[in-house]
Amino acid sequence: MAGLLRRALKGGLVLAAAVGAALAVPAFAPGLVWSRAATTPAGFAPSAERGAYLYAAGGCASCHATPGREDGAPAGGHELASPFGSFLVPNITPDRETGIGGWSGEDFIRAMTLGIDPKGRHLYPAFPYASYARMTNEDLLDLKAHLDSLEPVARANQPHQLGFPFSVRPGLALWKLAFFDPTPDSRLPVAASAAARRGAYLAEGPGHCAECHSDRNFAGAIRPETWMAGTPAGPDGRRVPGIRGADLGGWEPEDLVFALEYGMTPDGDELARGMDLVVRENTSKLTPEDREAIAAYLMSLRGS
Ligand code: HEC
Ligand code: HEC
Structure with a gap:
């Protein structure tokens, strides 16, 4: 009896270790599971002017504009309530210390379409990257050119106020494996104008x-x-x-x-x-x- 129990326990541990190892890859090296080529057509040159239009079409200011700032700079700080706790929206001005200054075009595309930041961390889907995943690389690079053209604002990000286990970023890997589609289909009827x-x-x-x-x-x-x-x-x-x-x-x-x-x-x-x-x-x-x-x-x- 004891031997049987020991064997089952050992079997369980081996299984748990296998599951843990399988999950560790998407949790800590998301780039190995989710990727997108940052290629653009030959001769494409990003335009800050087209990007300003996409900034509006993307409603970025609704979440990223700093409450109380007259100039509308997307320096973050707005609190987004959710059933899982509060998200404190980050600074996306080109400030190098506190914003996204220094991000490459590829970094930006990865964050906007896969929800992975340049340090390889998962981003919360309260940032609607599951929708932005539908945007073309050209549009995303135009959008980045617009953000790059803004005045850098030094405003440090505050940590989100989320309950456990939602506060554990690597856990987002599970959510993404279950629910995130990096190449979503359109709902457009086939015969559309x-x-x-x-x-x-x-x-x-x-x-x-x-x-x-x-x-x-x-x-x-x-x-x-x-x-x-x-x-x-x-x-x-x-x-x-x-x-x-x-x-x-x-x-x-x-x-x-x-x-x-x-x-x-x-x-x-x-x-x-x-x-x-x-x-x-x-x-x-x-x-x-x-x-x-x-x-x-x-x-x-x-x-x-
Ligand atoms: C941040 C959440 C949010 C987003 C994003 C959003 N909506 Fe809405 N929308 C709402 C809410 C909430 C209402 C109900 C407003 C009210 O009750 O006054 C609404 C109402 C509407 C209505 C009125 C419908 C009716 O029957 O009265 C239309 C049309 C609409 N939205 C279109 C859009 C379109 C198009 C988009 C994308 C460009 C969009 N919404 C994005 C939250 C949103
Ligand atoms: C519904 C609110 C919302 C909208 C709309 C939104 N964002 Fe965000 N964004 C967030 C939140 C919340 C985060 C933080 C996610 C996290 O910490 O995991 C974020 C994170 C980001 C990041 C990563 C920043 C970092 O330091 O890691 C970038 C880049 C970004 N957003 C750009 C944009 C752009 C560009 C737009 C418009 C096309 C946009 N966002 C629209 C809520 C939003």
């Missing part, structure tokens, strides 16, 4: 609309079947409406374009609870064509 195609890129990628407009599971990952279909409990714990054509009964595409420019529904309700920020920092700054493109895409989304 050129406008809807552009809208899909903007809404699914930089616009990261699904991050708030979908329901999440126990682990905080988007439930694929609720993509853009709304959730009873959004970031603030309250209902967030669905934004597929199927959910927006009675809305015309023009209503959607108007809401994205002015932050008001066809009933005259002012959008609030974070959507006001999305409109202010992102959709109101897009070209009319791009707002129409997002509307064309969302209207093309029917039931799942």
Whole structure:
């Protein structure tokens, strides 16, 4: 009996060691599991001007702008509440000590699309890299050129206030293995117009609309079947409406374009609870064509 127990225990230990070793690779050397080539077409030269547009289309300021700073610099400090605790958004100005000055283009692409920082640490998906993973390398390098052109602001990052076990960064490897898709498919219907195609890129990628407009599971990952279909409990714990054509009964595409420019529904309700920020920092700054493109895409989304 004792021998049997000893053997089972030994077997268990061997298994535990094997599982531990298998997990240690993604946890401590994520680059071996998740990678993306930082290549661009020949002759591509990053443009800070195009990058400034993508900075708006990505809504970066909604999270990275420092509360109380008039100049809107993305020096961080904003507190993002979540069911797992509070995230304190970091400084992404080009300051070398406290920001992301000195990052290479490849470092930036890896952080934005794989959630891995230059030190090889996992980033929390509260930073919506699962959406930004859809962005092209060219757009990401333009975006970096814009960030590089900003004034460096020295403002030290504060640690996130997360409960155990969420506070253990290497543990994010498990989450990523289970839920993170570094090459996500588009939800665009196959027979889509050129406008809807552009809208899909903007809404699914930089616009990261699904991050708030979908329901999440126990682990905080988007439930694929609720993509853009709304959730009873959004970031603030309250209902967030669905934004597929199927959910927006009675809305015309023009209503959607108007809401994205002015932050008001066809009933005259002012959008609030974070959507006001999305409109202010992102959709109101897009070209009319791009707002129409997002509307064309969302209207093309029917039931799942
Ligand atoms: C919903 C809020 C949110 C939005 C929108 C957002 N970020 Fe972040 N970002 C975060 C959080 C939170 C972190 C910290 C993640 C961590 O510590 O693991 C972060 C981290 C980063 C980092 C890594 C910084 C470091 O020091 O490791 C970069 C780079 C970054 N964001 C760039 C951007 C850019 C560019 C945009 C716009 C395209 C953007 N973010 C939009 C919340 C956001
Ligand atoms: C930070 C979370 C967040 C993000 C990101 C976000 N939304 Fe919203 N959105 C909301 C919330 C919350 C509401 C409900 C606002 C209210 O109740 O006032 C809303 C409302 C809306 C509405 C009104 C729907 C209705 O039935 O009244 C539209 C349209 C909309 N969002 C479109 C978008 C689009 C397009 C994007 C991406 C470019 C986007 N949202 C990104 C949180 C978000």
